[in-house]
Amino acid sequence: MDPLTKIAYDNHVLLRLPSNNLKICELKPNSDISLGKFGAFRVNDIIGYPLGTTFEIYYDQTEEAPDRSDKSKVNKIPVGKLRILEERASANGPASEDENTPQPELQTFESSESNKNLINIGNKIQKLTMEEIEELKKQSVSGEQIISKMIEAHGGFHQKTVYSQEKYLKRKKQKFAKYFTVEYLSSTGLLHYLIEKGDVVRAMDMSQETMGMMLNLGNIRSNGTYLCVDETGGLLVYALLERMYGGDNESPATGKIVVVHENEHPNLDLLKFSNYSEEFIERHVKTISILDYFEPPIIEEVREAFTPMTDEQLKEMKSNKKGAYYRRLKWYHNQLDIIALATEIQYDGLIVASTLHLPTFVPRLGEKVHGSRPIVCYSQFKETLLELSHALYSDYRFLAPSIVETRCRPYQTIRGRLHPLMTMRGGGGYIMWCHKVIPAQEDIMNVKVQ
């Protein structure tokens, strides 16, 4: 069973709840997953279905309903049964698939159909009290049923326009419906998960469209070796990995990502959610601190400090000393790796998402980028990139630095009522893009023609 297209054991997946909240889960065999007020389900019931499938949780009347009066059980959500839902109510899509709700026709705006006679008196119009609704929740199992009862009890429902009715239904459905969609954990999914959790700072305010554009402007391919700074905790590296390997642990591609980090240890914590094996990540993602990168160990000193033994020497070594030897050997290889990463590679691209002062950082990182390869630098602020691009502009090793911006503007896609969403999140960041070049000698004495 292909874990890239099917729901499979031990994989991390993204669960989309009716509220459009996101949750990352590891699918442990035989375990249960609780979605709080949206119910709970058994992992075994979902594996094998295509990723992207939406399941509804339901409870037979015969089954034990959650008994909220029993305090010991109040936090234990009972596991329900699952059935496939054909479509979830999408965020910007049709408000409802309910057959009782007439599909809106094009241009149904008539003043006689407006909310003219509806005076907002807040919750008073809903004759069902919160207590009664809570009671229904305890007894009933289907969100649909609660909603029907609420509509019956809603004094002004029939004075609402079709549109208002749908809005009301959608809001209530999101509140009472029990369903979830199991999605593949894409880099976009991971980003949305962070944003939705309020961790915009971690994602450096990056938007999906900016992330996608960095991958294309960086000419990311599965056979490249990329120098990367990633202050997002691994989001950017994950995006590169996904573009290079598409989640495939068996990929034969040879590309590498060399992550230069500011602190003593790298922070790629978010990779823990990925489904790449540890070996795979070790093979394709190398990390090195800025100090090691800019001031790598000197090969002579390393050799002076340690010489690997020949097989014969090793055989003669006492076994109680071998542990120390191998630790030392590991250090030795590590030092050689560092030297290689810092001095021997001509990189196929430089991808930076860092809050360090870019005009001092990026030109130095750019030294080891091969001619004609792109440099892509992210910042939350345009002003930072402006300073960078001025610095790069006067450095002839960098061709035509430019600042680019991309913004996605989503629409409400209800037919007959098409318009851009009224509000959206600001931010999303900016990109500086240029190419590494090799100036001609003549250039030093002359003015660029461009």
Place this chain on the structure above:
Amino acid sequence: MDPLTKIAYDNHVLLRLPSNNLKICELKPNSDISLGKFGAFRVNDIIGYPLGTTFEIYYDQTEEAPDRSDKSKVNKIPVGKLRILEERASANGPASEDENTPQPELQTFESSESNKNLINIGNKIQKLTMEEIEELKKQSVSGEQIISKMIEAHGGFHQKTVYSQEKYLKRKKQKFAKYFTVEYLSSTGLLHYLIEKGDVVRAMDMSQETMGMMLNLGNIRSNGTYLCVDETGGLLVYALLERMYGGDNESPATGKIVVVHENEHPNLDLLKFSNYSEEFIERHVKTISILDYFEPPIIEEVREAFTPMTDEQLKEMKSNKKGAYYRRLKWYHNQLDIIALATEIQYDGLIVASTLHLPTFVPRLGEKVHGSRPIVCYSQFKETLLELSHALYSDYRFLAPSIVETRCRPYQTIRGRLHPLMTMRGGGGYIMWCHKVIPAQEDIMNVKVQ
């Protein structure tokens, strides 16, 4: 006849040509106005019609057609007759009102109706040569007729989609049609005139929407006294005048604009196009250099230098000396005016469009702004206003400086093919907006709550 709504003698008006080029003309009685290839007309033929009317220029066959072989007459466009056009082909509106062109229906996109079979071979498909067209222009008088002949001679016209046909027609109509619209010279019109002439720099890259927003944020009313810096050569002052007086020389309103200028003499050249009388402008627009404003003459020194004479004294003065006395008297009043403008007025608003370093300029200009009155500052660049707003933010006399931006995005309004225009002019500038306030004494020792 109301010169604000009707085409009137001696007024400046804006002429919109078929190419959508703009032209400012003064309507001298009995004169002719030439529109080059679009023909020429007589001013007397248009006065009295409502501003906004579109006229077509036509030539009777009996009349003498322009004889281009006669070199002496080659630059003299013959004056045509006029008739009212119901509608001009608008820039983004329906491509054509021609009855022969079917109105596009919603969703006419069918692949069978696409340009599939049309291969672009440039001008070869038009069997009418440039020479033949030139010949037609010489003989014929109606653009419509030339276009019809061109369509007849167009080998691929019927292979085009309805849409392409319309586009073709529209392009050709703009090229051969002879009509013009006489518009009131609004501040927006003046701005468009500058932009269209390529004088974006003079307009400081300002857009109509930014200009309009400055007027509203500045709370411009006909009874206010505004301090203004205008590096656009009078465009901004004209916008203020229009909002305050609506072109009405007889307005009883008492508002004033005090223009502080950087050079020895003010540059409000664009006001020459306005229809305000000189007296009106003198009454409502005062100018003062930054040096006079910030270092006004000292009243004692002015009085020491000159004392106006009493009527008796004046009577006794020899007439040959009176000229010198009155010149000196004018200087004296001028100095008093300067002192009043620089020291005695609490301004109702500060409106700035200047390329001087704003963080040093605006706080000093703001000193004489009355509490609670808005300060509105334009810049082509956001970075400039960012620096300004940081400077103002740490100065407790300015409340909540914020940078605002407004952008207008025009659409193609052909029904069935609605979409935003594919390209538009960048730029438009930014606005810093804040209010002048009077800090409490306690504030000096304490942190703002906000």
Place this chain on the structure above:
Amino acid sequence: MSHFSEYKDTIQPGDLALVWITRDNIKPLTITPGEAFNTRYGSFPHDDMIGKPYGSQIAVRTKGSDRFGFIHVLQPTPELWTLSLPHRTQIVYTPDSSYIMQRLQCGPKSRVIEAGTGSGSFSHAFARSVGHLFSYEFHEVRYEQARKEFEEHGLLADGNVTITHRDVCLDGFTIKTGDKTTFKLDGTSGRDSAEIGADAIFLDLPAPWDAIPHLDDVITPDAKVRLCCFSPCIEQVDKTLEVLEKFGWTDVEMVEIQGRQYESRRQMVRRLDDALERLRDVRQRKQQGVERRKRMYSKLLNNEEETSDVRPTTTKAQFNPFGKGSRVKEGDTNFQWKEVSKIEPEIKSHTSYLTFASKIMKKERNEELTAQIIEQHKY
């Protein structure tokens, strides 16, 4: 007396003022001697405000603290009034309203129709600039609210604003005797309906196409009239375009206005050299350990016995060029900062589509009058 139309110098009893607490919290206040304005920062007596110039900052010592709470007392303007309205209300915001006013060429000679009144925020902006505003509201409760507000704000007393309760889609714009309106119809003119003669129209209606056919009755017949329809959905625009064409409106253009606001912020300048220096500091401290391990390994190779090499206690890093991360206050002068701008966290990505058009009912001239004028100007 209008609280909006006259520039006022000092705060006086009976004034309608706006209290600026924060950018997102601006409250209207009628200045009343003896009363107090309460915020969570303290209670501000109106008497502390009276007599002070508008724009004054007012301070009160917060209870049980040595600190002060501050507010600013401002004279209302249409723009500040708009900011003070609750966001859930349907409001035409300043980027749209200012553009519309500019496009409709609003000035002291303009006669403007606005339908519907809605929250009344745009009415205030129109009222500031135009000769007369005819506002129409079909929702009776909202009509009453707006009428009361216009009265309290002095807009009706200024004489250039009238509001009428009307479903303009059904019943058009003509104001007649007996209508529920603030328009004063005096019998003296011999007419029983108001002389409207509008030259600028703003329709903020769900179905502007039902109202457009009624406009010919009330627009000025012999001058250019400008119209703007404010519609959230593109299908409304489409239907509006159809009707505009049918009823002879020309120069049709549709636009969107995108207003953005930026915050001024500072980002710490963290230089590579400082970051490297910090790591060197860490490395140095670790070096001791490395040296020690190297010695141990040498001893091992030389078959010496492992000595009880005392592991040195690593001292905490001393070099900390960037402070303790998020605990550094933005702008702290111990660090270097770069000025940056940040767009507001939630942007108004769409308000409505604005469809503009114009119309001249009679493209004619008074030939007799014109002939006279031409005659006067003959050489």
Place this chain on the structure above:
Amino acid sequence: MSHFSEYKDTIQPGDLALVWITRDNIKPLTITPGEAFNTRYGSFPHDDMIGKPYGSQIAVRTKGSDRFGFIHVLQPTPELWTLSLPHRTQIVYTPDSSYIMQRLQCGPKSRVIEAGTGSGSFSHAFARSVGHLFSYEFHEVRYEQARKEFEEHGLLADGNVTITHRDVCLDGFTIKTGDKTTFKLDGTSGRDSAEIGADAIFLDLPAPWDAIPHLDDVITPDAKVRLCCFSPCIEQVDKTLEVLEKFGWTDVEMVEIQGRQYESRRQMVRRLDDALERLRDVRQRKQQGVERRKRMYSKLLNNEEETSDVRPTTTKAQFNPFGKGSRVKEGDTNFQWKEVSKIEPEIKSHTSYLTFASKIMKKERNEELTAQIIEQHKY
């Protein structure tokens, strides 16, 4: 050998290179010994390029001048290729194409349908990342041009791109023996049609709704399939939405992408004090005149005779803190400058609306296989 898919070190004969002249002038070039690349700055022999690393700047002395002309020789990437295309061509630009690829989750396992091929610029970006690209073009001339270009660029040789001449709206996506296509149908599989199994679809067609019904034949049946329609007009979106719903596509979302590019510029810092100083300089020179006039006036009053006071020649202003206006070069180090950004003069305000949707044909699992797996994992 693909000129796009392998990272190349040095410029070699036969390579397809891109010559960067200016930002708006990038030209493709096949490196040919003995030939020269001509620009108005000079003629650049290919032999000067061969053997140099990619990215090298090449200089030639411009004729009859001591100055040099420069170009940069770059290895093509899909993005640079897109920039090199003439702007009048219909191109899917990088802000759109990169967003679409991200939304369609393009990676080495993706099997992508693109219809139509158009200028082929997006095909290059797809080809870089995806497992297989099935491109369709209905216009025969454009099909031939694209096929030739893909071949020359090495895309076909790389084996993951095929292009088919087809009106997909009429005839669907299935590739059969006898079709005009670069797809190699070997008889061995026992099928006479290609196994497409697409999981990502990009439709850049005037009438995507005619193509959508044909998709079920070629999309992978048991995984999530993602679709993007690229349509300039809103009415096309509306019709697409209708058909998507009818044919069981879900998660429908429509967006617009707005790409912007900024130029880095400098604005002269012109301080108030300098401006004042300049005026003081002017005033001082005039002061002499004023003094003179004052003296004259005094004499006049005192009935003295006017002396032939010699009018002093005004010397030209010496203090000129801002240079001679537009003649100062931006960035001239004699002046102080502020870094500013300027949006490109003409922006692409609209490309197309992007309508996304997804579909899972069979929401089932292989119950037998699943049971086995569950059994294996029982505690």
